[in-house]
Amino acid sequence: MQLIDIGVNxxxxxxxxxxxxxxxxxxAAGVCQLIVTGxxxxxxxxxxxxxxxxxxxxQRLFASAGIHPHCASDWTADSAVRLKALLMEPNVCAVGxxxxxxxxxxxxxxxxxxxxxxxxxxxxxxxxxxxxxxxxANTRLLEILRDYRDRLPAAxxxxxxxxxxxxxxYLDLDLHIxxxxxxxxxxxxxxxxxxxxxxxxxxxxLESDAPYLLPRSLRPKPKNGRNExxxxxxxxREVAQHRGESQDELAAHTTACARTFFNLPSLD
Numbered sequence: 001m002q003l004i005d006i007g008v009n010x011x012x013x014x015x016x017x018x019x020x021x022x023x024x025x026x027x028a029a030g031v032c033q034l035i036v037t038g039x040x041x042x043x044x045x046x047x048x049x050x051x052x053x054x055x056x057x058x059q060r061l062f063a064s065a066g067i068h069p070h071c072a073s074d075w076t077a078d079s080a081v082r083l084k085a086l087l088m089e090p091n092v093c094a095v096g097x098x099x100x101x102x103x104x105x106x107x108x109x110x111x112x113x114x115x116x117x118x119x120x121x122x123x124x125x126x127x128x129x130x131x132x133x134x135x136x137a138n139t140r141l142l143e144i145l146r147d148y149r150d151r152l153p154a155a156x157x158x159x160x161x162x163x164x165x166x167x168x169x170y171l172d173l174d175l176h177i178x179x180x181x182x183x184x185x186x187x188x189x190x191x192x193x194x195x196x197x198x199x200x201x202x203x204x205x206l207e208s209d210a211p212y213l214l215p216r217s218l219r220p221k222p223k224n225g226r227n228e229x230x231x232x233x234x235x236x237r238e239v240a241q242h243r244g245e246s247q248d249e250l251a252a253h254t255t256a257c258a259r260t261f262f263n264l265p266s267l268d
Contacts, residue, residue: 096131
């Protein structure tokens with residue numbers, strides 16, 4: 001069984017100095033390829049460096065490059081140039097994490113929208129898939145995406161936690177959906193149980209979003225309370241249960257989907 005983790009925050013300070021052992025545990029657990037999420041220019045550059053340092057084969061570790069909506073206020077005239085340079089690197093396979101977050105509003109909404117459009121324009125120019133963040137901004141995100149969707153190769157709404165209406169609005173726009181350990185949370189994730197059945201094969205991918213979102217159903221729980229890609233199998237188990245699929249079946253089609261979406265190499 002092979003799994004692909006489409007979103008791990010390996011540059012998070014809690015992982016400092018531990019990245020190699022984290023990847024070793026992930027590979028031992030069947031997570032054969034991972035994408036390190038870029039959430040700022042500096043973080044995206046760091047993600048690329050980790051790929052070069054920890055995977056000299058260029059087959060297993062990749063990165064996205066982008067600026068999270070929380071950091072949209074950091075965008076300058078030079079940002080597009082630096083971001084484009086990153087996106088042209090062979091280890092960088094997606095634009096993002098980018099999007100809109102109207103829940104915390106750490107950056108002004110007009111600035112978030114401007115920066116999202118800058119990302120989408122680069123994705124169109126370079127024909128790269130997009131790794132999207134959305135919180136309490138479904139309507140506005142859709143309005144912006146519609147102007148670009150026909151020219152984008154693909155886009156995934158990562159860490160989907162929304163309701164049925166929101167899910168269907170994304171599927172109607174031919175977006176992919178990323179599911180995390182949120183579905184394993186008995187306090188706030190049970191509404192996802194019937195919804196994951198509605199995501200067609202070829203549009204569903206799995207992600208840890210580590211070190212966040214440790215699956216609450218995981219047994220035994222790690223003493224440090226920190227999520228990591230080695231636990232992606234618990235997300236697989238939960239999603240398979242609620243889709244009525246075997247774990248092998250779910251692993252096969254979500255891995256194939258991720259490999260196609262991000263244009264990752266096949267592994268022998």
